[in-house]
Amino acid sequence: MxxxxxxxxxxHVMPGVPLATCDIGFLFGTRHGVEEFCDEAYGLWRRGMFAKLLISGGATAGQAETEAYIIGARLRQLGMPASAMILEHAATNTGENVILGLAKLRESVSPSSIGSVLAIGKICSTRRYAMTLEKHWPGLRLSCWGVNYFGVSTDxxxxxxxxxxxxxxxxxxxxxxxxxxxxxxxxxxxxxxxxxxxxxxxxxxxxxxxxxxxxxxxxxxxxxx
Structure with a gap:
């Protein structure tokens, strides 16, 4: 065939961006494949791919709890300490994930001190996540980890x-x-x-x-x- x-x-949509150890992880919130997202983010943290994880995601699709809260709670159940997470609870789209995530990050860390970010998100949105980070946070060494929760290979x-x-x-x-x-x-x-x-x-x-x-x-x- x-x-x-x-x-x-x-x-084009799912480019191969090499996985590398980064200064921080950035998880784009989701209401789909939450268990797979948490398992893979936890595994990356356990492997030492990042020390802190910024999780950005507000209440979407009528949820009472924010995406960041749901993901953060599950990660704590898996064994990631709250001290390893920064939660942003207001973003409702990818642009807001980065803009509001950066604002939340500034409360504890200067973004200028961060040279590399590991973006974690839906495999089908890998390119858009990376392009959004490049727009609002240029100059990073960018790594990406796409979570494939569809049950078939990316190919x-x-x-x-x-x-x-x-x-x-x-x-x-x-x-x-x-x-x-x-x-x-x-x-x-x-x-x-x-x-x-x-x-x-x-x-x-x-x-x-x-x-x-x-x-x-x-x-x-x-x-x-």
Whole structure:
């Protein structure tokens, strides 16, 4: 099966950013895959990949408790001490995660003293997390750890309905966010494709999917999200 267009989309949205020990971890809050997020963040901390973890996430989707609170509570159950965590409870989107997370960090640490950050978040949003950090906190040595809670490998993202929908959403909205100044391209990576090129690549990928998986709802997310 020739999946070249599908593989290109996957590489754009989920680039390989090497894992490295960093001055701080930055966990982007979530209400999906919380158990997987906590297990992997705890494992990274136990391996010494960071000493402190900034967790940013407010109350979303009608939750009474914030994402940061829920994740922090589970991490404490796993064995991470409260002293190893900084919780930010107001952010409701990725830009706010970084902006409000930085404001919370400044209460105890000067961001200028931090040279490297390990970003932890949904695997399907890896590129956007990194580009948001580059916009609001430039000059970092950036490492990323994408949490894949979909039950299929990252290379096979297009075979899982929800994974596929999320990757396509990310792929097509990043050019809109770049145009609006919400993101910055990543140093060391090729520039993100222009919107017209994204649509052309999606059309090619859709033809591949229709050829091999005719029942896949691939085209449902071509518009900006």
């Amino acid at each position: 020739n999946t070249s267009s599908l593989q290109q989309i996957g590489r 096979n993202w297009f075979t899982h309905d929800e994974f596929r929908r999320r990757v396509i959403d990310e792929f097509i909205k990043i050019p809109h966010y770049l145009e609006r100044g919400f993101l910055c391209d990543l140093p060391g990576f090729p520039p993100y494709p222009a919107l017209a090129d994204c649509h052309a690549l999606l059309n090619a990928a859709e033809r591949e999917m229709l050829q091999h998986h005719p029942l896949a709802a691939f085209a449902a997310s071509h518009g900006p999200a």
